[in-house]
Each structure stands twice: as C-alpha cells, then as structure tokens.
Amino acid sequence: MEQPTSLVEYGSRRIIITITAVVCALLEIIDTTIVNVALPDMRGSLGATLNEVSWVITAYSLANVIIVPMTSWLSQQFGRRNYFAVSIMLFTVCSFLCGNATNIWELVVFRFLQGLGGGALLVTSQTIITESWPAEKRATAQAIYTLGVIVGPTLGPPLGGYIIDNYSWPYIFYINIPIGVIATLLTLQYVRSPQYEQKRDASQVDWLGIFLLMVGIGSLQFVLEKGQEEDWFSSSLIIVLSVTAVFGLFFFIWRQWVYKYPVVELRVLRNGNLRIGVVLSFIMGFGLFGSTFVIPLYTQSLLGWTAQQSGMLQLPSTLFVAVMMPVVAVLIQKGIPQKYLIAIGMTVFFIYSYLSYTILTPDTSSKDFFWVLIIRGFGLGLLSVPVSTMSLSTLKGQEIGQGAAFSGMMRQLGGAFGVALISTFVTRQTDLHRSTLVDHLDVNNPDVQHRVAQMAASMRAKGFDIVTAQNKAYGIMDGAVMKQATVLSYMDVFLWVGVMFLVCVPFVLLLVKTNKQKVNLADAAH
CATH class of the missing domain: 1.20.1250.20 (MFS general substrate transporter like domains)
Incomplete structure (x- = not known):
C-alpha cells in the first residue's frame, strides 16, 4: 500500500x-x-x-x-x-x-x-x-x-x-x-x-563530515562545560580544545558546502525566516537556560534553600507560560505579526531581569520572587512560540527536519554559552566586588572597630579567649563581605542579560519582514 x-x-x-x-x-x-x-x-x-x-x-x-x-x-x-x-x-x-x-x-x-x-x-x-x-x-x-x-x-x-x-x-x-x-x-x-x-548507501555517507562535526562541536561543548573549572585560557587543555573547535567547525562547514551528500544541509539556512529564527533561538536559549541556572544557584548557595524549594519557586512561572502558549498561538493565527510579539517578549524579559536586579538581597524571600517570575513567564510565552513558528513557517518537506535540527542545536548551544559565561562572570564579578568592599572597610574606622568589638564580645561570652574571639569576629565580617559581593555579582548578571535582550528589540523589528512572512504562511497553508 x-x-x-x-x-x-x-x-x-x-x-x-x-x-x-x-x-x-x-x-x-x-x-x-x-x-x-x-x-x-x-x-x-x-x-x-x-x-x-x-x-x-x-x-x-x-x-x-x-x-x-x-x-x-x-x-x-x-x-x-x-x-x-x-x-x-x-x-x-x-x-x-x-x-x-x-x-x-x-x-x-x-x-x-x-x-x-x-x-x-x-x-x-x-x-x-x-x-x-x-x-x-x-x-x-x-x-x-x-x-x-x-x-x-x-x-x-x-x-x-x-x-x-x-x-x-x-x-x-x-x-x-x-x-x-x-x-x-x-x-x-x-x-x-x-x-x-531515502536511504543512502555507505559510499554516499559523509563520514568525514560526521567526524569533523563530532570533533568541532564536541570540543566546543567541552570548553563551555569545563572552561571555568580549568580557569579558561590559563589551561593548555582549554587552549588546545578551543583551537580544535574552531578548525573542526570551519572545515565541517566547508565540507558540507562542497560535498554532494552532506550530513547537515547548510543550504536550508538560505531561508531568511530560519536564519533569523536560529539566531533568536540561540539568544532565547541563553536567557532561558541562563535564568533557569542562576535562580537555583542563588537561592541554594546564598539563601540556603533545598533544590526542591528552588524548583518549586519557578513552578508558578512555568504554569503561567502554559497559559500563555495557546493565547499566543491564537494571536499568530489571527495575523498578529510575529516580530511584534517577539519584540514585546524581549522587552518584557528585560523588565523581568531589571526587577530581579532590584530585589536581590541576602534575605530575598519567595514572595519577592513570585511576581517577578510571573513576568518572566509572560515574556517567555511571547517569545517562544513566535520564534519557533517563524523558524519553520516557510519550510516544506525534509527542510522542516533540517530547520528543527538547526534551531535545536542553537538553543542548546545558547544555553551552554549562557551557563558558561554566567558562571565565569559571577566568579570574576564576585572577586571585583569583594575587592571594592574590602577597600571601604578601614580597620581604623570607629564604626568598623565598634562592630568588631561587639562581635568579639559575643564570642568571648561563649567562652573563647580574646585572640580567638577577635579572629572569629573578623572571619564573620569577611563572610558578610563575601556574601554581599556575591549578591552584587548576581545583580550584575540579571542586569546585563536584560540589556542583551533589550538591544535585540530594534534588530527584530528591522530584520523580520512582516509582509513577506504573511505571504509565505499563506503559501504554506496550501
């Protein structure tokens, strides 16, 4: 049959x-x-x-x-x-x-x-x-x-x-x-x-392309996963793998363009909607996985929450995204230009990031996060469906699978870049803020001396000798400085991620073609 x-x-x-x-x-x-x-x-x-x-x-x-x-x-x-x-x-x-x-x-x-x-x-x-x-x-x-x-x-x-x-x-x-x-x-x-x-025989399979893909993408992913742990380019391993990733991906792209039976069909990227959608998928992966990574890290490392509590914190936001999805789908089907939905979604994500920047303290509660995360869900709802729909809207036949593969890869890489860059940024900003805070803590300042004396007296009341009590007092103060420096570094993360999304708004409005997209959607419906 x-x-x-x-x-x-x-x-x-x-x-x-x-x-x-x-x-x-x-x-x-x-x-x-x-x-x-x-x-x-x-x-x-x-x-x-x-x-x-x-x-x-x-x-x-x-x-x-x-x-x-x-x-x-x-x-x-x-x-x-x-x-x-x-x-x-x-x-x-x-x-x-x-x-x-x-x-x-x-x-x-x-x-x-x-x-x-x-x-x-x-x-x-x-x-x-x-x-x-x-x-x-x-x-x-x-x-x-x-x-x-x-x-x-x-x-x-x-x-x-x-x-x-x-x-x-x-x-x-x-x-x-x-x-x-x-x-x-x-x-x-x-x-x-x-x-x-249609299945290709063994002589048509691009074995070299497969090898170059595994070497290039595998090396890049390893660098992103282990870069912070190995202190990036101070490690010879990271340098070698970075060079391997660059050359592996370069020769892979060249191979796919010249080989008659490519393992990854790069020519599908000639489609303008897919090309823009792939870039937006990377940015969305950066924001989605980056923010999903930052909040549990902040609540567990600084606020002392369990993993289950951190996960439950984000559940209302996720449920709100579920409510948003069908609404956005209906708006698209009614002819609302997708570029406007994407631009609004990116603006809302910036608002979420800015509000997160303002609420972070060493004592931020789940109530403080609730409405901020609901706003995040609203922004992701406006972003996710239009980006995915736009990416595949004008593709047909086997191009759909090829386009989905590109979008999925870029979303994964966006998330990997997001986690790697945020991890490095937090570490380095924490050191920077700690240095700045310590510079403002003058041991000759009467307020500082009074605070240390109070903590030392509290330690002596617990039975410690005067030297040990004073050392513990300085240790407590150092811990407070470190905690505040870490909070400031997380605030910086939210601010800069938000700015990245905001900067993308004019490019979305300029590059996504509304009229052409509507025509293509109408053609695809036939």
Missing part, C-alpha cells in the same frame, strides 16, 4: 502523536537538570571526586549537542519512525543502565549513550509535531512543543529533590523506563515516515 504524501493527522491520531512527541521531548529536557541535585549522592555512593561526578552532566550535554544537528540525516537514513523509536529505546535502556552503574565511569558512559538517544528525541519530536498539524495551525503545534521545552528545566530540580529525599539517586533514571516503553509502542503504532526520506 502506497504511503500518502501528507503527514497531517486528524482526530485521535494527531492527539496521540502530539502527546507522545511532547512527553519524549519533556523526558529529554528533564534529564538535563534532574541529575544536578543528585550529584552529592552519586559522589558518595560511587566513591567519586567532585570533578569525576561532574562528567555525569558533561557527557550527556556532549552527546546531545553532537547528535542534534545529525537528526535530520539519521531520520532520512533509517526512516523517521524507526529512528525515533530506536532513540526512545536507547534512552530507556540507558536509563536502566545508569541506575545500575557500579562505578562513576560506567555511569558516564551510559549517560553519554543516553544523551545520544535524548538529543534525537528533542529535535525529532518538533519535526513530528510540526508535520502532523496543518500549516495554518503550526503556531498551535509549536506552542504545544515549546511548552515541553520550557517546562522541562523547571520540573527537573524539584522532581529530583523529591526522589533524592524519599528514595535514592538510581530512581531519577528508573522513572524514565515505563514512560519510554509506552512511548516506543505508540511511536511504532502511530508515527509515519515521510516518502521523501
């Missing part, structure tokens, strides 16, 4: 396919953050050092960023349904193996393999959802997909915290197994492969 050209589904089939794809994307993204809260338990259980256990996160991220740009080509090689089903099975089996790892390096290897399956889930899910919905309803399809992308990072920490508090770390992997089995069965039953996917 000949397979129909159109992959658009209706009724219960579309619902089942959409839910399956969203759940798979959600599983992948949750696994990028859920592990963070389990690292201390893994370290103790497996007898690993802090540096070794951090590879549990790094290995997964490396595999993700390597496989994402190859997903369109792999779908073509094996058929989308088969590739998606195998990716789910690989993710599920490796989840079981991760939970049963007996040493840290076993766990790292299984996490890498799990990441190869997970990265494919993220991008292929977007392609499946996009092609299952009619072109005129792509905004709704992207709203559903984007909801999973935004919810995932927020659900990871509280879910992981709950599992660690009540069970043990292997269960953060075991919970994937029943969901993975069900998703595999539904995929084999309902997902269809498009007719345009």
Whole structure:
C-alpha cells in the first residue's frame, strides 16, 4: 500500500502523536537538570571526586549537542519512525543502565549513550509535531512543543529533590523506563515516515563530515562545560580544545558546502525566516537556560534553600507560560505579526531581569520572587512560540527536519554559552566586588572597630579567649563581605542579560519582514 504524501493527522491520531512527541521531548529536557541535585549522592555512593561526578552532566550535554544537528540525516537514513523509536529505546535502556552503574565511569558512559538517544528525541519530536498539524495551525503545534521545552528545566530540580529525599539517586533514571516503553509502542503504532526520506548507501555517507562535526562541536561543548573549572585560557587543555573547535567547525562547514551528500544541509539556512529564527533561538536559549541556572544557584548557595524549594519557586512561572502558549498561538493565527510579539517578549524579559536586579538581597524571600517570575513567564510565552513558528513557517518537506535540527542545536548551544559565561562572570564579578568592599572597610574606622568589638564580645561570652574571639569576629565580617559581593555579582548578571535582550528589540523589528512572512504562511497553508 502506497504511503500518502501528507503527514497531517486528524482526530485521535494527531492527539496521540502530539502527546507522545511532547512527553519524549519533556523526558529529554528533564534529564538535563534532574541529575544536578543528585550529584552529592552519586559522589558518595560511587566513591567519586567532585570533578569525576561532574562528567555525569558533561557527557550527556556532549552527546546531545553532537547528535542534534545529525537528526535530520539519521531520520532520512533509517526512516523517521524507526529512528525515533530506536532513540526512545536507547534512552530507556540507558536509563536502566545508569541506575545500575557500579562505578562513576560506567555511569558516564551510559549517560553519554543516553544523551545520544535524548538529543534525537528533542529535535525529532518538533519535526513530528510540526508535520502532523496543518500549516495554518503550526503556531498551535509549536506552542504545544515549546511548552515541553520550557517546562522541562523547571520540573527537573524539584522532581529530583523529591526522589533524592524519599528514595535514592538510581530512581531519577528508573522513572524514565515505563514512560519510554509506552512511548516506543505508540511511536511504532502511530508515527509515519515521510516518502521523501531515502536511504543512502555507505559510499554516499559523509563520514568525514560526521567526524569533523563530532570533533568541532564536541570540543566546543567541552570548553563551555569545563572552561571555568580549568580557569579558561590559563589551561593548555582549554587552549588546545578551543583551537580544535574552531578548525573542526570551519572545515565541517566547508565540507558540507562542497560535498554532494552532506550530513547537515547548510543550504536550508538560505531561508531568511530560519536564519533569523536560529539566531533568536540561540539568544532565547541563553536567557532561558541562563535564568533557569542562576535562580537555583542563588537561592541554594546564598539563601540556603533545598533544590526542591528552588524548583518549586519557578513552578508558578512555568504554569503561567502554559497559559500563555495557546493565547499566543491564537494571536499568530489571527495575523498578529510575529516580530511584534517577539519584540514585546524581549522587552518584557528585560523588565523581568531589571526587577530581579532590584530585589536581590541576602534575605530575598519567595514572595519577592513570585511576581517577578510571573513576568518572566509572560515574556517567555511571547517569545517562544513566535520564534519557533517563524523558524519553520516557510519550510516544506525534509527542510522542516533540517530547520528543527538547526534551531535545536542553537538553543542548546545558547544555553551552554549562557551557563558558561554566567558562571565565569559571577566568579570574576564576585572577586571585583569583594575587592571594592574590602577597600571601604578601614580597620581604623570607629564604626568598623565598634562592630568588631561587639562581635568579639559575643564570642568571648561563649567562652573563647580574646585572640580567638577577635579572629572569629573578623572571619564573620569577611563572610558578610563575601556574601554581599556575591549578591552584587548576581545583580550584575540579571542586569546585563536584560540589556542583551533589550538591544535585540530594534534588530527584530528591522530584520523580520512582516509582509513577506504573511505571504509565505499563506503559501504554506496550501
């Protein structure tokens, strides 16, 4: 029986396919953050050092960023349904193996393999959802997909915290197994492969391109993950990997342009909407993952919150994004120009960042964060759906998968750049602010002397001798200075991230073509 050209589904089939794809994307993204809260338990259980256990996160991220740009080509090689089903099975089996790892390096290897399956889930899910919905309803399809992308990072920490508090770390992997089995069965039953996917024989496979991609992207991701830990370019390893990343990516791009059967079709970037959408996906990944990374770090390291409390703090914001998604999708379908929604979303994200800058203190409470994070959800809602819809709106056939792969890769890299740059910025700004604060603490100042004397008297009342009491008083003052310096560094982060989004607003208004985009959407609907 000949397979129909159109992959658009209706009724219960579309619902089942959409839910399956969203759940798979959600599983992948949750696994990028859920592990963070389990690292201390893994370290103790497996007898690993802090540096070794951090590879549990790094290995997964490396595999993700390597496989994402190859997903369109792999779908073509094996058929989308088969590739998606195998990716789910690989993710599920490796989840079981991760939970049963007996040493840290076993766990790292299984996490890498799990990441190869997970990265494919993220991008292929977007392609499946996009092609299952009619072109005129792509905004709704992207709203559903984007909801999973935004919810995932927020659900990871509280879910992981709950599992660690009540069970043990292997269960953060075991919970994937029943969901993975069900998703595999539904995929084999309902997902269809498009007719345009044709397998290439071994002589046509761009093995050199695959190698250059793995070397270039893998080196870049390693630099971003480990740069701060290795003190960046003071480390010969980071210098070598940075040079490797530059040359690897340069020759990879050259190879893809000249080879007849490229593993990544760069020519799809000739599409103006996709080109702009890829850049905005990078910026959005920077802001989304950067802010998701900063708030838990701030609340846990400075305010003493648990991972579960930090995750729950962001839950109302995430729920508000869920409410925003269908509203924005309807606005797009009614003809509201996407560039205006994106510009408003970026402006709102700047307001969120500025308000975060103003509320941060050593004693900021969850009540202080509530409305600020709701504003964040409003901004992300206005940003996410228009960017995803615009990126894929004028693509057809296999271009959709290629475009989704580029958008997914840039969102991942944006997040990696965001976390790496913010980590470095916080460390260096903390040192700078500490130096400034210490300069203003004159030991000959009567107020400083009075404060030290008070704390020393309190220490002596607890039984310490005068020298020890005075040393402890100076230690307490030094700790207070360090805490204030750290608060100031986080304030700087929010301010500069907000400025970055605000600066992008005029470029969005100038570069995104409203009239042309409407025509293309109308053409795509036919």
